[in-house]
Amino acid sequence: MRDYAVFLWRCFRLSFVGDWRYGAWMLTLTAIALLGLNAYCRQLVFGLATTGMTDQVSWGLYIANFTFLVGMAAAAVMLVIPVYIYRNKELHDLVIFGELAAVSFIIMCLLFVTVDLGRPDRMHHLFLRFNFPLSMLTWDVIVLNGYLLLNLHICGYLIYCAYRKREPRKALFVVPFVLIAIVWAVSIHTVTAFLYVGLGARPFWNSAIIAPRFLASAFAAGPAFIVLALQVIRRFTDYDVPSKALMTLRQIILVALTINVFLLMSEVFTEFYADTAHSASTHYLFFGIGENRALVPWIWTSLGMTAAALLILYLPLARSLRYLNIACVLIIIGVWIEKGMGLIVPAFIPTPIGEIVEYRPTINEILVCLGIWAAGILLFTISVRITIPVLSGRLTIDHPYATEPDTETESNGSPRATALAFERSTS
Amino acid sequence: MRIFDSSQSKCSHGECSSACSGPGPHRLGSTRRSFLRKGAAAIGGMAALVGALSPLRELDESDLGSVEKFIQKHYKEMDGEEMRQALERISREVEKRYDLRPDIRDVRPMDGVEFVYALNLSRCIGCRKCVYACVEENSQSREPEIQYIRVVEMPRGTLDIEKGNHHYDRPTVPDSEHYYMPIQCHQCAKPPCVKVCPVGATWQEPDGITVIDYDWCIGCRYCEAACPYWARRFNFAEPKIPKEDINPRMSYLSNRPRHKGVMEKCHFCLHRTRVGELPACLEVCPTGARKFGNVLDPRSEVSEILKTKRVFVLKEEAGTLPRFFYYFDERHPRSDGDREAAAPGREATA
Ligand code: SF4
Numbered sequence: 001m002r003d004y005a006v007f008l009w010r011c012f013r014l015s016f017v018g019d020w021r022y023g024a025w026m027l028t029l030t031a032i033a034l035l036g037l038n039a040y041c042r043q044l045v046f047g048l049a050t051t052g053m054t055d056q057v058s059w060g061l062y063i064a065n066f067t068f069l070v071g072m073a074a075a076a077v078m079l080v081i082p083v084y085i086y087r088n089k090e091l092h093d094l095v096i097f098g099e100l101a102a103v104s105f106i107i108m109c110l111l112f113v114t115v116d117l118g119r120p121d122r123m124h125h126l127f128l129r130f131n132f133p134l135s136m137l138t139w140d141v142i143v144l145n146g147y148l149l150l151n152l153h154i155c156g157y158l159i160y161c162a163y164r165k166r167e168p169r170k171a172l173f174v175v176p177f178v179l180i181a182i183v184w185a186v187s188i189h190t191v192t193a194f195l196y197v198g199l200g201a202r203p204f205w206n207s208a209i210i211a212p213r214f215l216a217s218a219f220a221a222g223p224a225f226i227v228l229a230l231q232v233i234r235r236f237t238d239y240d241v242p243s244k245a246l247m248t249l250r251q252i253i254l255v256a257l258t259i260n261v262f263l264l265m266s267e268v269f270t271e272f273y274a275d276t277a278h279s280a281s282t283h284y285l286f287f288g289i290g291e292n293r294a295l296v297p298w299i300w301t302s303l304g305m306t307a308a309a310l311l312i313l314y315l316p317l318a319r320s321l322r323y324l325n326i327a328c329v330l331i332i333i334g335v336w337i338e339k340g341m342g343l344i345v346p347a348f349i350p351t352p353i354g355e356i357v358e359y360r361p362t363i364n365e366i367l368v369c370l371g372i373w374a375a376g377i378l379l380f381t382i383s384v385r386i387t388i389p390v391l392s393g394r395l396t397i398d399h400p401y402a403t404e405p406d407t408e409t410e411s412n413g414s415p416r417a418t419a420l421a422f423e424r425s426t427s
Numbered sequence: 428m429r430i431f432d433s434s435q436s437k438c439s440h441g442e443c444s445s446a447c448s449g450p451g452p453h454r455l456g457s458t459r460r461s462f463l464r465k466g467a468a469a470i471g472g473m474a475a476l477v478g479a480l481s482p483l484r485e486l487d488e489s490d491l492g493s494v495e496k497f498i499q500k501h502y503k504e505m506d507g508e509e510m511r512q513a514l515e516r517i518s519r520e521v522e523k524r525y526d527l528r529p530d531i532r533d534v535r536p537m538d539g540v541e542f543v544y545a546l547n548l549s550r551c552i553g554c555r556k557c558v559y560a561c562v563e564e565n566s567q568s569r570e571p572e573i574q575y576i577r578v579v580e581m582p583r584g585t586l587d588i589e590k591g592n593h594h595y596d597r598p599t600v601p602d603s604e605h606y607y608m609p610i611q612c613h614q615c616a617k618p619p620c621v622k623v624c625p626v627g628a629t630w631q632e633p634d635g636i637t638v639i640d641y642d643w644c645i646g647c648r649y650c651e652a653a654c655p656y657w658a659r660r661f662n663f664a665e666p667k668i669p670k671e672d673i674n675p676r677m678s679y680l681s682n683r684p685r686h687k688g689v690m691e692k693c694h695f696c697l698h699r700t701r702v703g704e705l706p707a708c709l710e711v712c713p714t715g716a717r718k719f720g721n722v723l724d725p726r727s728e729v730s731e732i733l734k735t736k737r738v739f740v741l742k743e744e745a746g747t748l749p750r751f752f753y754y755f756d757e758r759h760p761r762s763d764g765d766r767e768a769a770a771p772g773r774e775a776t777a
């Protein structure tokens with residue numbers, strides 16, 4: 001127990017240690033997170049009227065981000081499949097980063113749902129009267145929290161074992177959980193899709209293709225995020241990320257993105273060719289209805305980005321990692337627009353009784369979203385910051401971090417000195 | 428270097444205090460500079476946090492939960508005494524806020540009653556009197572504006588509500604090119620709103636009215652997304668109602684004042700209809716377009732209408748089995764008694 005407390009304390013200390021770039025990055029993220037907290041407090045005081053949501057468009061940016069992040073969280077674990085099923089060696093050591101990302105994303109998801117509630121002070125009602133199994137939202141509560149615990153266990157166990165310099169008992173404590181996590185990842189995704197698909201009142205959602213499309217777009221965006229994160233890790237630390245691993249990820253992204261585009265085209269065809277009264281929302285999304293065209297530029301940007309990314313990934317010329325980075329950025333933004341704004345908002349326009357009211361997020365709402373993103377990335381950064389020295393054996397139970405003799409003399413505990421030591425030890 | 432030094436041995440991290448004095452070399456002689464820097468950073472951090480939380484100072488008294496509110500049970504779980512206490516608390520709050528002693532009760536459904544509404548579209552002239560009567564009866568927020576009934580102006584020749592105009596504004600109604608379709612909660616027999624609510628804050632009562640426990644709703648707005656008739660309204664801000672406009676006659680499940688962050692909707696004026704009166708929207712209608720009653724009573728007016736008129740429901744394909752029926756006056760009624768009245772040429776074809 002005591003060892004564990006020491007471990008936590010060392011982790012906590014370690015999260016403050018880094019060079020000036022690390023410091024600046026963390027400071028910026030913290031500042032944005034605090035701005036978001038401030039905006040949320042304002043929302044608590046004045047109600048959800050501080051957002052752009054109305055009775056007509058009753059879900060907006062919060063739920064859009066939530067939906068997107070569920071996908072990211074699920075897909076982060078997709079790294080794991082090639083490792084355990086195809087015994088892909090390159091990815092093996094990188095699995096942990098996927099799990100870490102999943103943890104951060106799930107926490108962001110839970111935050112987004114919480115800020116969307118009108119009465120967060122009554123959250124405990126969920127425990128007192130849980131409308132399970134009728135309400136899909138209760139399913140979502142269960143699978144999201146379950147997924148969080150699963151991934152926390154896997155990461156926590158692996159890291160703590162490395163810290164204790166124990167050989168993790170993989171067959172017992174890791175592999176079964178990892179396999180469950182893979183299935184579970186699909187489930188969080190499917191359940192979240194069912195949240196929308198199950199509503200007969202909204203023809204835009206009430207289509208069976210939503211759930212598969214959810215999976216496909218997430219399996220493109222999730223690994224894309226991991227690629228970017230790995231590139232950063234590779235650039236700024238000494239952790240070894242083989243290029244081959246990135247190329248494997250590239251393969252996953254390519255397939256997923258292709259399927260996603262195919263499903264999207266099938267959907268668009270059905271809506272526009274049949275052109276029934278039920279396609280009003282799709283019309284609104286792609287071309288606007290009359291004067292109301294708020295989403296049109298967004299969705300076309302998204303489509304353009306997806307197309308560009310696909311082109312980059314398919315061109316044999318663009319096999320270098322630099323192009324892969326660009327493609328990943330394009331995919332993440334493209335899918336964010338498509339799954340966030342493009343999936344949630346148009347379902348409300350027009351309303352079930354035909355009124356058209358557009359949705360414009362307010363500054364306050366956007367600040368809350370940015371705050372949650374910053375908090376999530378902060379969490380991810382810290383977890384990676386801790387994991388790398390532990391896994392590479394530089395922080396263990398009998399070996400507090402970075403005990404280079406030379407730093408002993410010059411250091412007065414300032415982060416900068418430690419950072420220098422860190423740099424030196426890495427080069 | 429050393430991870431541990433004295434300036435940091437006091438941390439907010441509960442478990443750490445023992446850890447800090449525990450293993451690992453302890454260096455008491457940390458330099459003054461580092462101490463100051465860390466202190467400044469900590470103070471700066473705290474100040475930023477306090478600054479970020481500062482809007483909370485403006486929280487209204489009613490927002491700050493009381494123990495009483497926190498432990499209040501779900502409507503269906505309260506016994507008589509607990510309900511009495513809840514009503515007492517609500518009266519106190521109303522009295523404090525609006526300077527009036529409300530007559531608040533928990534009006535229960537009657538046995539052998541299932542309410543339905545029938546609306547004669549040939550008669551409705553689109554005056555919106557029902558909309559305003561409803562706002563007054565049920566003390567709906569005036570700012571931001573909340574209305575349970577939406578009257579849609581429809582072009583003749585279609586039943587597709589997407590073609591309607593929600594914001595018609597004419598010096599006189601009705602307009603001869605249009606007809607008018609009022610829409611409110613249809614009190615579905617298979618209500619999707621009830622199905623989706625994660626905390627069971629909304630449910631269908633034995634008399635067919637779907638109600639909301641305003642003290643239980645967590646404000647997730649899932650029900651609002653699920654309703655095919657756009658009948659639900661959310662309190663995006665704390666409702667503002669002039670004191671003199673509060674209806675002192677209230678009941679727990681219907682028109683007692685709501686707070687921000689909860690859902691509300693039409694409840695067929697259950698505090699009136701469950702004691703034998705008619706809904707406010709019906710009473711005010713100048714043309715008699717609205718008919719309300721107990722469908723289980725074969726002699727009631729609504730039973731008669733369901734039997735003799737060709738009624739229809741909106742969005743039948745949604746499969747929610749509404750208890751709100753529309754019909755048009757028929758010029759050539761089919762019933763035998765009316766046959767003489769029908770036009771002569773018609774008899775041959777009918
Ligand atoms: S009309 Fe809407 S709110 Fe009313 S019972 Fe049906 S689904 Fe629920």
Ligand code: SF4
Nearest residue numbers: 624644645647648650
């Ligand atoms: S808004 Fe309230 S009544 Fe509606 S689903 Fe959520 S908790 Fe239930």
